[in-house]
Amino acid sequence: MWRDYFGPRTNLYGVDIQDACKACEKEGTRVFIGDQADPMFWEGVKEQVPKFDIVIDDGGHTPEQQRVSLDQLLPHMRPGGVYCCEDIHGFPNEFASYVHKLSHRLNDSKTIKENKDDNNRSLAGASNPFQARVNSIHLYPFMAFIELNDDRVTEFVAPKRGSIWDYEQR
Numbered sequence: 001m002w003r004d005y006f007g008p009r010t011n012l013y014g015v016d017i018q019d020a021c022k023a024c025e026k027e028g029t030r031v032f033i034g035d036q037a038d039p040m041f042w043e044g045v046k047e048q049v050p051k052f053d054i055v056i057d058d059g060g061h062t063p064e065q066q067r068v069s070l071d072q073l074l075p076h077m078r079p080g081g082v083y084c085c086e087d088i089h090g091f092p093n094e095f096a097s098y099v100h101k102l103s104h105r106l107n108d109s110k111t112i113k114e115n116k117d118d119n120n121r122s123l124a125g126a127s128n129p130f131q132a133r134v135n136s137i138h139l140y141p142f143m144a145f146i147e148l149n150d151d152r153v154t155e156f157v158a159p160k161r162g163s164i165w166d167y168e169q170r
């Protein structure tokens with residue numbers, strides 16, 4: 001199914017805890033058998049595969065399995081990649097909370113400084129390592145998507161438009 005969707009030249013890597021899934025291996029498709037909640041299992045997988053463009057977690061669906069998989073695989077992804085986790089069920093859901101907490105790192109602004117004498121860099125500051133790599137985090141009903149930047153974002157710059165700030169007019 002994924003080869004039909006992504007194209008015949010796709011390299012597919014599957015993971016499942018059931019040995020029987022090894023039967024799906026063929027040219028261009030590798031299957032690793034192990035527990036997605038085990039960080040050591042992922043360490044072994046990562047030694048054998050190139051970095052991923054797309055990850056789709058449709059495994060055991062427990063928040064712990066989803067969290068460990070995300071922690072292990074997000075750093076093992078290529079720029080421009082997309083991480084997807086499906087079947088985030090239940091209210092409240094611990095994995096959804098974890099992803100939401102991660103998204104706070106996108107709003108880190110401690111390096112941002114005001115430059116009164118440079119309107120082109122009125123507000124500017126270096127990105128943190130998470131902001132450098134992660135473009136956006138989307139939470140939908142039952143699904144989460146994390147999109148990576150094509151190129152590392154090294155800083156954020158907000159030019160000042162116009163000549164007077166709104167608050168200066170009051």
Ligand SMILES: C[S@@+](CC[C@H](N)C(=O)[O-])C[C@H]1O[C@@H](n2cnc3c(N)ncnc32)[C@H](O)[C@@H]1O
Nearest residue numbers: 015016017018034035036037058059060061065
């Ligand atoms: C909903 S099925 C999806 C299977 C496959 N992704 C598909 O779309 O056909 C969930 C799969 O996760 C596997 N699974 C359950 N717990 C797992 C775990 N701890 N680690 C890895 N795979 C697991 C199950 O064996 C099952 O095949």
